[in-house]
Amino acid sequence: MEKYDIIVIGGGVVGTAVLRSLSAYKARVLLLEKASDVATGASRANSGIVHAGYDAEPGTKKAYFNVLGASMFPSLTAELHVPYKMTGSLVAARESGLPALKELLDRAEKNGVKAEILSADQVRKLEPNISTEVAYALYAPEAGVVSPYKLTIAQADHAVVNGAEIRLEEVVLDLRKEGDEFFVRTDKGEYVASYVVNAAGAGASAINAMIGEDAPEETHAVGDYYILDSQAAGVVNTVVFPLPGEKGKGILVAPTADGNVILGPTSRKVPHDEAEVNAVTPEGLALVREGVGRLIPSVDLRKVIRVYAGTRTAVGKDFIIEESTRFLRYFMLLGICSPGLTSAPAIGDCVAAAAAASLGLEKKERMLPLPPKFRLTEADSDTIRDKVSADPAFGRIVCRCEKVTEGEILAAIRSPLPAHTVDAVKRRVRAGMGRCQGGFCRPRVMEILSRELGVPLSEIRLGEKGSEIAPYEVKQNYGKI
Numbered sequence: 001m002e003k004y005d006i007i008v009i010g011g012g013v014v015g016t017a018v019l020r021s022l023s024a025y026k027a028r029v030l031l032l033e034k035a036s037d038v039a040t041g042a043s044r045a046n047s048g049i050v051h052a053g054y055d056a057e058p059g060t061k062k063a064y065f066n067v068l069g070a071s072m073f074p075s076l077t078a079e080l081h082v083p084y085k086m087t088g089s090l091v092a093a094r095e096s097g098l099p100a101l102k103e104l105l106d107r108a109e110k111n112g113v114k115a116e117i118l119s120a121d122q123v124r125k126l127e128p129n130i131s132t133e134v135a136y137a138l139y140a141p142e143a144g145v146v147s148p149y150k151l152t153i154a155q156a157d158h159a160v161v162n163g164a165e166i167r168l169e170e171v172v173l174d175l176r177k178e179g180d181e182f183f184v185r186t187d188k189g190e191y192v193a194s195y196v197v198n199a200a201g202a203g204a205s206a207i208n209a210m211i212g213e214d215a216p217e218e219t220h221a222v223g224d225y226y227i228l229d230s231q232a233a234g235v236v237n238t239v240v241f242p243l244p245g246e247k248g249k250g251i252l253v254a255p256t257a258d259g260n261v262i263l264g265p266t267s268r269k270v271p272h273d274e275a276e277v278n279a280v281t282p283e284g285l286a287l288v289r290e291g292v293g294r295l296i297p298s299v300d301l302r303k304v305i306r307v308y309a310g311t312r313t314a315v316g317k318d319f320i321i322e323e324s325t326r327f328l329r330y331f332m333l334l335g336i337c338s339p340g341l342t343s344a345p346a347i348g349d350c351v352a353a354a355a356a357a358s359l360g361l362e363k364k365e366r367m368l369p370l371p372p373k374f375r376l377t378e379a380d381s382d383t384i385r386d387k388v389s390a391d392p393a394f395g396r397i398v399c400r401c402e403k404v405t406e407g408e409i410l411a412a413i414r415s416p417l418p419a420h421t422v423d424a425v426k427r428r429v430r431a432g433m434g435r436c437q438g439g440f441c442r443p444r445v446m447e448i449l450s451r452e453l454g455v456p457l458s459e460i461r462l463g464e465k466g467s468e469i470a471p472y473e474v475k476q477n478y479g480k481i
């Protein structure tokens with residue numbers, strides 16, 4: 001039985017943040033994730049907003065971790081080479097919404113967040129396309145947008161570079177404590193650990209039940225989204241929200257960190273057994289169109305290239321971020337719904353500090369940096385020339401829409417946490433994320449994966465087990481490059 005100092009269960013943005021922070025200490029750490037990659041749960045399908053922190057109730061864990069987390073994004077994303085823009089955000093209101101904006105401003109002040117109420121003219125200077133019905137808006141200049149899955153992957157990569165281990169496609173089936181040790185049983189084996197962190201998102205209550213902790217009831221709400229082509233960029237410059245309501249922050253229009261435009265989300269309650277389905281509905285999408293029409297009427301829905309859905313998991317009103325008093329050295333992260341993405345880096349540091357104090361871990365002298373990856377679209381002509389002459393694969397474009405080269409795809413397959421499915425490649429380098437949504441490049445990505453992994457084309461998967469794209473005999477030279 002392999003022994004670790006700390007085992008983290010769940011490879012979302014929270015679990016990988018914890019793992020990365022732990023990898024700064026001299027300890028043997030392991031993350032177990034049941035899916036084929038990190039960032040396949042709520043951390044893949046969300047709005048990607050780094051919330052400024054005016055919305056969370058003062059005094060709550062949500063407020064504390066949101067504000068601290070948001071302040072970490074500029075340096076963290078620079079260090080991990082993750083797309084992030086501090087765009088600012090607006091909560092737009094009609095004449096009658098002014099008292100509600102004042103309440104938000106009051107919360108912003110209590111939470112220590114920069115914000116001000118703008119007049120209609122000031123709002124239109126920032127957002128010329130906003131509805132003429134908008135009379136005021138709360139402006140938070142320090143809100144931003146980030147690529148949530150690239151952040152999750154980069155945190156995982158950085159942790160691996162610093163000695164942490166990640167095992168994918170390994171589901172935790174049982175957790176028990178005997179004496180000072182935890183026994184973590186998965187579908188592939190059993191591990192012993194001195195400390196366990198439960199960061200299993202929609203599966204976190206089930207993990208609590210395994211060990212015998214309280215397993216609070218979770219509620220799940222699906223959010224439907226549209227993504228617009230990068231041609232639509234510029235329709236908004238900031239993150240534009242309506243006034244928040246009972247169901248959350250409402251349907252927003254925002255630029256994405258990668259240059260698209262995002263519309264959504266809804267908030268549709270679903271039962272627990274549908275928490276991982278993540279499917280849009282026509283009714284949900286109709287609600288998005290309606291909400292967007294009230295905020296930015298000129299949004300061109302002919303520019304839609306993708307719809308998707310993500311599911312929030314909540315437990316009561318606040319995050320549960322605490323070490324168990326019943327099972328010492330068992331740390332619980334439950335109900336990490338919005339603003340969980342924003343809070344993740346701060347949660348990671350908090351959990352790592354608690355584990356380190358409890359186990360008496362020493363900090364490493366320094367962490368190894370995560371080397372930057374070459375991106376054709378971001379490089380200048382001298383760098384491109386040098387790169388292509390050193391390796392011609394960086395001169396062969398595979399994804400025409402996003403201009404992704406074979407060299408970049410190979411780098412994703414060979415990264416610290418290697419991509420071994422088509423979707424894992426897509427999340428790392430954007431091959432298949434453009435206007436044609438993989439219509440042209442998918443067979444070529446499959447061929448590269450087949451060649452690199454040394455498996456037949458028929459075994460190449462889109463994502464999870466059972467998602468083989470061409471499970472029957474195919475011409476093996478199709479798409480050869």
Ligand SMILES: Cc1cc2nc3c(=O)[nH]c(=O)nc-3n(C[C@H](O)[C@H](O)[C@H](O)COP(=O)(O)OP(=O)(O)OC[C@H]3O[C@@H](n4cnc5c(N)ncnc54)[C@H](O)[C@@H]3O)c2cc1C
Nearest residue numbers: 010012014034041042043046049172201203223340341342
């Ligand atoms: C629609 C929507 C919009 C949102 N918008 C924002 C936003 O704009 N800004 C913001 O700050 N936050 C936002 N959030 C919240 C944010 O996305 C989440 O708080 C965050 O992603 C939660 O991360 P996590 O790591 O806890 O969960 P997840 O990403 O779900 O990760 C949990 C992982 O645990 C794994 N797991 C579960 N059970 C087991 C098991 N038994 N064994 C092994 N692995 C297991 C799962 O496979 C999963 O990968 C939004 C969420 C949604 C759904």
